[in-house]
Amino acid sequence: MSVPLPTFRRVRLTQQCVIHPQDKGGNYLPCASEDWVLFVSLAADGEKIILRTEHRCLPIKPGGALLLPPNVCHELPFVQAPCLMLEFSAADDGQAMFEFPQLQGTPAWTLLQLLYSEQTTAAARTPLLDALLMQMAPMAHGFELCAPDAAFSLATEVLQHLNLCFADELSLTELTNRFHVSTSHMIHMFKAQFGLPPIQYMVRRRIGEAQHLLRTTEDSAGDIGGRVGMINRNYFYRMFKRLVGVSPVRYREVIGERPDMLA
Incomplete structure (x- = not known):
């Protein structure tokens, strides 16, 4: 059964950047963040972006996204296209990760474009992130960080x-x-x-x-x-x-x- 996306409270955007393909931006090695981390794929069909945690290995589908809760060590072993990365703090902790199969072509994509626009002021970015998360909530498919049958070796x-x-x-x-x-x-x-x-x-x-x-x-x-x-x-x-x-x-x-x- 899918885990529902939290109703995030006191959201604050802490960082945003672009993870570029490995031939331009280098390899993305294992790390963890104290904040929630959202990855949004800008890949075309046939281009891979793979995210790996301690227990799961998942593709980020073209135009889709993955959201990780705080303090999850992860890496991107395959990055063949640019990937947006946003980190944000919130009053809500989480023990699940969330997949969003398709953001491109939805109102959420327009909000992402505004978040990354050079014309958007710093003060406007957190309200935009709030609106983005609200738009994404109905599309979220949540699952536990560790697969039920995972072996803890x-x-x-x-x-x-x-x-x-x-x-x-x-x-x-x-x-x-x-x-x-x-x-x-x-x-x-x-x-x-x-x-x-x-x-x-x-x-x-x-x-x-x-x-x-x-x-x-x-x-x-x-x-x-x-x-x-x-x-x-x-x-x-x-x-x-x-x-x-x-x-x-x-x-x-x-x-x-x-x-x-x-x-």
């Missing part, structure tokens, strides 16, 4: 620990002691489920959080590296460029660019 427990404690000085020894397994078993079972060893995932999680901070703060890239647990600035810049595909400075520039299809 040891690898998933390790993943959740890394997602929460990524900025700490974690080591493979600390993980094996915490979860009472051998080093070889830890690496094998985590890689079998998630495709890479746990320490490599932790580095990706740190860089993903750095991307989030580049989108949502005006802090310098070097300071952001320290906040995510990468004190050595040269190492942070090198790993960011390697994993994302662009430098931190370029990444911040690209997310501010407005796609033509919003016109």
Whole structure:
């Protein structure tokens, strides 16, 4: 049974940007936000935008959207077209995510265009977001973050620990002691489920959080590296460029660019 969309109270728009295709804006690595996060696909037919959480992997359909509740670690492993991203705070918490199959061609799409218009004042954006959520509510299909038959494996427990404690000085020894397994078993079972060893995932999680901070703060890239647990600035810049595909400075520039299809 579908979960109803909350009646959001005291909504405040906290951030909006455009996630560009990977060949322009780089890779979107794992991160989490304290706010609700709305992704709206600007893809044409045949172009993929995929969102992955700890327990689900879902396409964002062309012209459609996905809404995540606060504090859900997620990534976009495939981004072949621009994707609008809005973050907003609200008095309502949530334990469900919501799919909107088609916004394009509805009044909600017009409100999105106004939200991203350069002529719209900052003061007008939150009322527009309120109106947008009201228009979207009848179209919402809500479901629990974790599929009912999902297996909570040891690898998933390790993943959740890394997602929460990524900025700490974690080591493979600390993980094996915490979860009472051998080093070889830890690496094998985590890689079998998630495709890479746990320490490599932790580095990706740190860089993903750095991307989030580049989108949502005006802090310098070097300071952001320290906040995510990468004190050595040269190492942070090198790993960011390697994993994302662009430098931190370029990444911040690209997310501010407005796609033509919003016109």
